[in-house]
Amino acid sequence: MIPDGTLMHSRSAHRSLLVVGSVALDDIDGPFGFHRDLLGGSASFIARAASYFTRNVSIVGVVGDDFPQRHLDELTALGVNTSGVERKAGETFHWTGRYAPDLATRTTLETRLGVFAEFQPKIGEASRDAQLVLLGNIDPDLQLDVLTQVRAPVLVAADTMNLWIDIKRPALEKMLAKVHTLMVNDEEARQLAGEHNLRRAAAHILKLGPTSVIIKRGDAGALLFHGGGAFAAPAMPLADVKDPTGAGDSFAGGLMGYLAYAGDLSPSTIRTAMIMGSVMGSFAVEQFSVDGLRDLTRERIQQRFDELAELAHFERARL
Amino acid sequence: MIPDGTLMHSRSAHRSLLVVGSVALDDIDGPFGFHRDLLGGSASFIARAASYFTRNVSIVGVVGDDFPQRHLDELTALGVNTSGVERKAGETFHWTGRYAPDLATRTTLETRLGVFAEFQPKIGEASRDAQLVLLGNIDPDLQLDVLTQVRAPVLVAADTMNLWIDIKRPALEKMLAKVHTLMVNDEEARQLAGEHNLRRAAAHILKLGPTSVIIKRGDAGALLFHGGGAFAAPAMPLADVKDPTGAGDSFAGGLMGYLAYAGDLSPSTIRTAMIMGSVMGSFAVEQFSVDGLRDLTRERIQQRFDELAELAHFERARL
Numbered sequence: 001m002i003p004d005g006t007l008m009h010s011r012s013a014h015r016s017l018l019v020v021g022s023v024a025l026d027d028i029d030g031p032f033g034f035h036r037d038l039l040g041g042s043a044s045f046i047a048r049a050a051s052y053f054t055r056n057v058s059i060v061g062v063v064g065d066d067f068p069q070r071h072l073d074e075l076t077a078l079g080v081n082t083s084g085v086e087r088k089a090g091e092t093f094h095w096t097g098r099y100a101p102d103l104a105t106r107t108t109l110e111t112r113l114g115v116f117a118e119f120q121p122k123i124g125e126a127s128r129d130a131q132l133v134l135l136g137n138i139d140p141d142l143q144l145d146v147l148t149q150v151r152a153p154v155l156v157a158a159d160t161m162n163l164w165i166d167i168k169r170p171a172l173e174k175m176l177a178k179v180h181t182l183m184v185n186d187e188e189a190r191q192l193a194g195e196h197n198l199r200r201a202a203a204h205i206l207k208l209g210p211t212s213v214i215i216k217r218g219d220a221g222a223l224l225f226h227g228g229g230a231f232a233a234p235a236m237p238l239a240d241v242k243d244p245t246g247a248g249d250s251f252a253g254g255l256m257g258y259l260a261y262a263g264d265l266s267p268s269t270i271r272t273a274m275i276m277g278s279v280m281g282s283f284a285v286e287q288f289s290v291d292g293l294r295d296l297t298r299e300r301i302q303q304r305f306d307e308l309a310e311l312a313h314f315e316r317a318r319l
Numbered sequence: 320m321i322p323d324g325t326l327m328h329s330r331s332a333h334r335s336l337l338v339v340g341s342v343a344l345d346d347i348d349g350p351f352g353f354h355r356d357l358l359g360g361s362a363s364f365i366a367r368a369a370s371y372f373t374r375n376v377s378i379v380g381v382v383g384d385d386f387p388q389r390h391l392d393e394l395t396a397l398g399v400n401t402s403g404v405e406r407k408a409g410e411t412f413h414w415t416g417r418y419a420p421d422l423a424t425r426t427t428l429e430t431r432l433g434v435f436a437e438f439q440p441k442i443g444e445a446s447r448d449a450q451l452v453l454l455g456n457i458d459p460d461l462q463l464d465v466l467t468q469v470r471a472p473v474l475v476a477a478d479t480m481n482l483w484i485d486i487k488r489p490a491l492e493k494m495l496a497k498v499h500t501l502m503v504n505d506e507e508a509r510q511l512a513g514e515h516n517l518r519r520a521a522a523h524i525l526k527l528g529p530t531s532v533i534i535k536r537g538d539a540g541a542l543l544f545h546g547g548g549a550f551a552a553p554a555m556p557l558a559d560v561k562d563p564t565g566a567g568d569s570f571a572g573g574l575m576g577y578l579a580y581a582g583d584l585s586p587s588t589i590r591t592a593m594i595m596g597s598v599m600g601s602f603a604v605e606q607f608s609v610d611g612l613r614d615l616t617r618e619r620i621q622q623r624f625d626e627l628a629e630l631a632h633f634e635r636a637r638l
Contacts, residue, residue, distance in 0.1 A: 053638075101515075102515035102516075103515070104515065196420075196421035196422070196423065197421075197557075197558060197560065198538070198556055199556040199557060199558040200558050203558070217539065219517070219539075220536065220538075220539035220540070221539070221540075221551075221553075223556055225556075229629070229630075230556055230630055231630060231631075231632075231633070232540075232553040232554075232556070232630050232631055233633075234540075234551040234553065234631075235551075237517055237518040237542055237544075237549055237551070238516075238518060239516060239518040239519050239522070241516065258636075261638075262636075268633075268634050271632070271633040271634070272633050272634055272635075272636045274633075275633055275636070276636070298638045301638060302636075302637070302638045305635075305636060305638075306635070309633070309635050310548070311548075311549055311550060311551050312550075312551055312553075312631055312633075313550075313590070314550070314552075314587075314590040314591050314593075314594055314628070314631075315587050315590070315591055316591075316624075316625070316628050317577070317581075317591045317594070317595070317621075317624060318621070319372075319580075319617045319620060319621045319624075
């Protein structure tokens with residue numbers, strides 16, 4: 001993310017990660033039936049994926065009075081600091097979507113913002129010193145507001161979405177000028193840059209401020225572009241995919257969690273972190289909601305990492 | 320392609336490669352204008368891509384009396400044996416297509432089979448001993464006929480296309496039972512298997528006979544599946560793509576050409592060969608027709624191979 005390979009100089013073995021994003025309840029229709037009130041939202045996936053790598057994750061979000069307390073209790077049990085999740089009177093952010101039979105495309109049927117409409121992230125005193133910050137795809141004005149609250153993060157990564165690219169481009173561009181890394185999917189990158197070719201789209205985005213851009217491509221893996229070059233992370237070809245919701249957020253959580261675990265931002269560590277992102281994304285899509293990220297162990301994560309390494313390995317040839 | 324790692328036991332350093340496929344003239348419309356009478360056809364791309372790796376390539380095809388002799392002379396100058404390209408009275412196979420402005424999709428405007436409608440591949444005496452055989456996406460009955468003419472190939476790879484999956488499935492399945500490797504693009508794999516998920520589609524295809532299947536995914540790279548596992552070859556993220564026509568055939572030519580060059584079929588060599596395929600596909604799309612495969616050198620091929628290796632490299636992590 002920081003092309004010159006700047007290292008973090010903290011004495012702590014595990015760096016702290018602050019996640020600001022949505023916490024939601026999703027209704028999802030698709031080839032495996034209709035599922036109601038599933039735990040969703042970017043922060044839910046990010047925090048859970050990151051929790052396997054570091055015990056130093058805190059999340060900031062908002063839920064309504066319909067939100068089951070057990071979801072927060074589970075995150076707390078995983079070591080995630082959930083004190084920044086406000087509970088407000090009203091309904092939790094609620095997304096309803098339908099996946100095509102092949103899971104390749106999805107349609108939003110309904111979005112009820114509920115208490116999320118008035119979300120004002122308040123970063124608690126302890127989290128203001130977070131070294132790594134991941135801004136989920138919330139309103140870019142809120143992302144900017146978070147950046148005024150944190151003190152000296154070593155790495156700030158941000159996501160965004162089509163809605164903000166459409167209606168809040170000035171705020172979005174202001175935000176992009178202040179973050180190190182933008183993490184978006186391919187369609188978002190194309191829309192933001194007004195350019196179909198991903199390498200050109202990335203070059204366009206880098207001119208807006210970030211020193212690196214990560215483009216998530218679903219089952220085609222992810223691409224990292226920065227001033228110094230590019231990296232392609234493969235995706236695991238999975239036979240059993242149930243629910244692609246949260247794949248990109250799980251990728252982001254695995255990536256940032258591994259960076260917190262590794263404690264440096266060298267180019268080599270960042271590449272490995274992207275593979276960890278791919279690993280966590282692959283677990284997420286095998287089950288509904290965050291279920292694919294439940295009950296994982298370091299051993300299973302390591303095993304899938306090794307499978308991805310084996311999938312991608314080839315010998316250098318000399319002609 | 321042969322999961323048990325069977326080696327070829329020829330004394331020759333470079334194994335012989337026989338290519339049977341179409342030789343065509345293409346009219347192509349797209350964001351870079353309308354281009355008429357471009358050299359096209361699977362065999363044209365395959366043979367040219369393979370010619371950089373071995374001088375032991377022969378092609379079998381048919382052209383009409385409108386086909387410029389210089390295209391054949393050029394291949395001959397590259398060391399390709401073109402004596403198996405028949406010239407018949409009539410028009411050369413002519414394809415007209417239009418690419419969308421983003422080059423992501425294309426529409427066939429017209430197909431005139433011309434002399435290709437009566438194509439009957441006749442394998443010359445010398446080519447019947449070819450060790451590697453690549454069957455372009457011609458009628459599966461013709462692919463089967465070629466297999467009765469060759470003597471003891473160590474590796475037979477075949478391509479196919481939506482037309483044959485639609486109208487000649489019995490012959491196609493008979494052919495699949497007799498080849499080692501099927502090389503198709505993702506949509507063809509899905510259509511053939513009746514299954515969107517690529518891992519499942521590959522498993523379905525492997526049950527039809529081939530010991531391996533290679534799925535070409537354009538700018539998402541290529542996947543190899545065989546009984547023993549899987550390999551994912553990345554694609555080079557290119558800023559300048561002019562004409563995707565022939566990318567998959569150039570991939571196949573680079574792959575088979577490298578296998579001929581390397582002289583073995585070990586799992587490691589096959590992985591490296593897929594990367595060489597990706598390299599040759601990346602050159603092909605940067606120019607119209609076979610122009611991206613002109614004037615290459617081993618040095619430039621090696622350089623792009625090294626770039627792909629750098630693009631895909633990551634360190635193994637231990638959690």
